[in-house]
Amino acid sequence: MTNSINELENDAKCVFLIGTNTTENHPVIGYKIRQNVLKNGAKLIVADPRRIELAELADVYLPFKPGTDVALFNGMMNVIINEGLADRKFIESRTEGYEAMAEVVEKYPPEVAAEICGVDAADIIKAARLYAESEASSVCYAMGLTQHTTGTDNVKSCCNLALLTGNLGKPGTGVNPLRGQNNVQGACDMGALPVVFTAYQAVTNDEARAKFEKAWGVTLSGVNGLTLTKTINKAYEGEVKGLIVVGENPMVSDPDLHHVEEALDKLDFLLVQDIFLTETAKKADVVLPGVSFAEKDGTFSNTERRVQRVRKAISNKGDARQDWEILCDLSTRLGYPMSYNSPEEIFEEIRTLTPSYAGMNYARLEGTGLPWPCPAEDHPGTPILHKEKFNRGLGLFHAIEYLEPAEVINEEYPIILTTGRSLYHYHTGTMTRKAKGLDEHMPENVIQINSALAKAKNIVDGEIVKVTTRRGSIKLKAEVIDGIRENVIFTYFHFAEAAANVLTNAEVLDPVAGIPEYKVSAARLEKL
């Protein structure tokens, strides 16, 4: 997030949610947005193919077709430019590339965008005005925006909108991705990515590499590594022979699970470090028992870049070991000795190599934690990014054309399948399926079907139906609802026994981010 979470409750005068079912997936953030609307009268725009809870409070609700995000943004920007609502001063002083962007946007009058998105032009116009005219507008998104073959384009369009209206660098504004997992921000910050070291220092940058080579006392590769999805494909092709998995479960989380399984089966060696014998761990050659968050010390970085302490409450279970100790032991045995006395000592090393964390230490993180960048020990942290200038200096507009999703519906697969999360479960369910209350409350997967579609197919609420895509099929219990587009069906991906990712597409990814298009699969729905 460019801005902080509490601004969504206190400072934002207009909140635009696109591709985030906030109350289910980031409940506490959802509460804050709701309170802002109810208590302060903040305006709310919701764009989602499903009538999510917050849509009920929205001033404008846009139930747009999955995968048409760019058209929607361009349509809104068209209105903003043509109605003179753009922030000219901001554009002139803080941005570049406006002309090229405006040229493309000119091709998307609200009527054209409305046609592509399957919504009313009047609603696009209303949304554009609300967002542009409010004193401080914040746009929030989650995987609904990013899990597309055009995910990068979608995010860039989102940034265009914020730049166009000067909604960056001030309280209550910003481009705010809501990150789905407790430490996905931290994992990225720490360089658990194939192209960067910590703090996004490129592995291809000689200077950065030299710094890490010096610190670590080794020669490092300057070749970009494989993304997770590419690793699976390379394993399938036999080029990747060995895989180490630390607390992940690609056997449920990754697209096209039949493909994943075959790929893992082809490996010479699979090492899994986890707290449960997950679907992935079951395929391992060696399994190493780590510890849960309750058993460890350390730090997590949340979606607003706030680094906070994690504190050990109980001892390791049985013979399990701290994950950092396991990594040290393995590294040492691989011929690169690593030895630390505590997570704090590791953190001290991190700060020396990570400019945005340089000013932090455990003592400073004790209370509220600190949002990065925090370059020095006397620096208070940075709740709002891009206040004076952008990282690259001027904010860059991108001229982006709408592209169709990779899979378009046809006669054989006439319905769009989209996937996501429930309030009651988390990711691949390895934890929540073993939490008694949560699993009792929501013990099985369902597929949400619009009542008109259900009627047409003679499907009643609660019956078991079959969903098929080009990758495979699964059987699911039908949940007949009104709040979803008529030719869109939705299911959760938490359930290994009815795994949504059997259906999803691993072949076509976003060309930049390598993200799979979980939000759009062409599917067929059958009554059994």
Added chain:
Amino acid sequence: MANYMDIIASCKDKPGGIIEAFHAIQKEYNYIPEEALREAARAFKVSEAQAFGVATFYSYLSVKKRGKYIIRMCESAPCHVAGADEVLKALEANLGIKAGETTEDGKFTLELTECVGQCQATPVVTINSEPVFNVKPEMVPGLLAGYK
């Protein structure tokens, strides 16, 4: 019979008019049916729990089905000293129900009420809000007969 949707729609523009809507619904149904209450909550943009809280706060509103004729026996002090207890007993005996109940045929509901503001002629009962004055136990059978 008017539809509760229409009734609610007709009150919708009165700010805070949910109680007015409840009155109008009761005029038609003698109580507030569950679906009508839920619809009223939606129309007046309050939670269902709040609408329910309002409906159960006021003693003239009911969320339980009631009879065609709602007989209320006033038991406030002026009616009390004028013999309300005896009238109540007569009502209960003649209707075959206790206060708070509805006759099997769905015709009468008997309720207790506090002062109805007709204290010039106590004891008072009201039948669908129409007051009947100076009621004596022996008047009860004839009174009820008028509504059969």
Added chain:
Amino acid sequence: MDIKLTINGKEIEVPQGTMLLDACRKAGADIPTFCYDPDLKLAGSCRMCVVQPQGWRNLVASCVTPAQNGMVIDTESPDVVEARKVVLELMLTRHKLTCHTCEKDGDCNLQDYCYRYGVTESRFEGKIHNLFKDDSNPFIERDYDKCVMCTRCVRACEEITGARAINVMDRGYHAHIATAFDGELEDSPCVFCGQCIMVCPVGALTSKIAAGKGKPAQNEKVLTTCTYCGTGCTLELNVKNDEIVGVTSNRDAEWSPVNKGALCVKGRFGWDFVNSPERLTTPLIKENGEFRPASWDEALDLAAEKINGIKEKYGPDSLSMFSSARVTNEENYLAQKLMRAAIGSNNVDHCARL
């Protein structure tokens, strides 16, 4: 503009608009409260916080009465003490006294204040309401026979979470907390965030997941960051005998900067996976398609041997690592360091995109 007033003989200055409760607390007076909650709209209804302004006929609820210049306040006058005792006794007549089995035993305002004012029993007779509801949801126990009608749950549901699942139904002595049509939480807009449990001053609302596992006084609380979504809520793990027995939250923004104590159903009720008997407790090695327990040395040696073997045979880029969006920064750092420094490849990623 500041105003001056005297509280228990002590003169203090407070800004205009300060409520007496805050002024009294500033002057060091310990004012008991039930319905007052600094994060919620004022109710002024429990009347436990009454104080005596000199020269006034009635007592005033300090939580909703603005301090006035020149006021002379007694916070423990005989009338105040009598009122508080009677309020407590009135509450006791509707509160089912099962302290010995109550989850809130030792952390209950009613208990504390009865102790403070020496209220051992109520002078009033009468029966409790019998409002206990066997609500079938797996998270929240609702025992309204312990409810003291402070309505903090109703306000928290509306003003923190915004679910608006509950309200007060009926009136007078019969008033109680209910969902629409007095049904179960499952059939209401409840999202099981448990904010109602967080604010309940007595044992009317408690966690079914934590039930029977440990009383508040027996538990140690460890403040940490939630393991679920990326919001980064702060919560307290309740520990007894080296086991997690519950989750509570800290409402001080200094310790709970993101969520100020508010949690969701997963954060408040989804912690018991930690105690699952399915947790891995020993390294495993697969032999002939079956896992067998192994020692750490054996498992690590085997892993190192296999990894080094592949590296030697096919080069470092034939190895890859998935680190985790769920482990700590420190562990992610070591993971990528291991991949890059020990193996020599940049093939490290995690499920940021999934």
Added chain:
Amino acid sequence: MAQEYRVLLEHADKINPESAADYVKVGGYKGLEKARSMNPKDLTEEVKKSGLRGRGGAGFNAGMKWSFVPQYPETKYVVCNFDEGEPGTYKDRIICQKNAQALLEGMAICGHAIGSNNGYIYCRGEYPFVVEMLKKAIGNAKESGALGEFNIEVRMGAGAYVCGEETALIESIEGHRGEPRFKPPFPGVEGLWRMPTVVNNVETFACLPYILTNGADWFAGIGAKSYPGTKVLTLTGDIENPTYFEVPTDYLLRDVIYELGGGVKGGKKLKAVQVGGTSGAFIPPQNIDTPIDFDSMSAIGAALGSGAVFVMDESRDIVDTINRIAKFFEHESCGQCTPCREGTHRCKEIMEKINTGRGTLKDIENLKVLARVMQKASLCGLGQAAPIPITSTLEHFEYEYLRKLM
């Protein structure tokens, strides 16, 4: 021989209360005309000078109340409290049924004084027929142009005595549970929809046209100095003439009972009289030589308030009556604050115990403590006043309680 003195009810049954034209014929809407010729400040001063005090529970000077209303914000409300719920009270109904236009005129006068064109009448749910009549009267007045820009909407209560408390009434108009608000802020500053609001009852508003027409001095000269004007009373219980009267406020209670009321029914001896409705004190015969004005009544522990005069003859069972009254308060408590919610229930429980011969001295002791705490610590007037019948009868008729103990 004591006579009625009719101001509000002078033309009762001689004019059609729905008709503005009828009302104009007897001098109606002159007061409003005069009020509108004055600037709001002077108008408020004039009302202040008349000494008109609220014809409800608190007896607050009406002009004073208006003067607390701030000039801004622009949206303000004039609310008529027509929720008379005190058992034995029906004087506001009579005033409406006989002289509805005077109420409308009075509200419009107040509207001019505070700068509001938004009037609400909150009528109790027991009077649906009066609501219909009022709606016609308003329609007629609007049509005739008498009210000018001033609008009045009628809202109906639904059976909650507590809504007679002005902030509970406001909550009810807003569509909420009728739970009183804590004060401050007072409605004059933050009332209906959090905007400045004047709440007065029917009788108070209905006095205004006459004050404006005849002058403040004229009004101040009627009845008791501290509470000038007339008062409409309703007589109930053991009385020969159980009806309503309008009398000057310096009238003695004795004369109300024995002159206008025709004395205790059947020539029996008076045991007690309760003035002001169910929340008033029980007055023993030795105290009835007191003027009925607000302050004189307060001095003997009674309340003029609603103008109800409930007479009990020598045969009446005080404890049984108090038991009934205790049940009333239990039924009508809103349930918000602890002393009232629980206290009214326990009062009823103890009274029932004593009334059925199961009580002890300890119960009387407990009643006294409970009454004291309810009076001192309840959130609103209901809980504060609910124990008054108990405390006043324990003071004057304790022997009746003692006689019933175990």
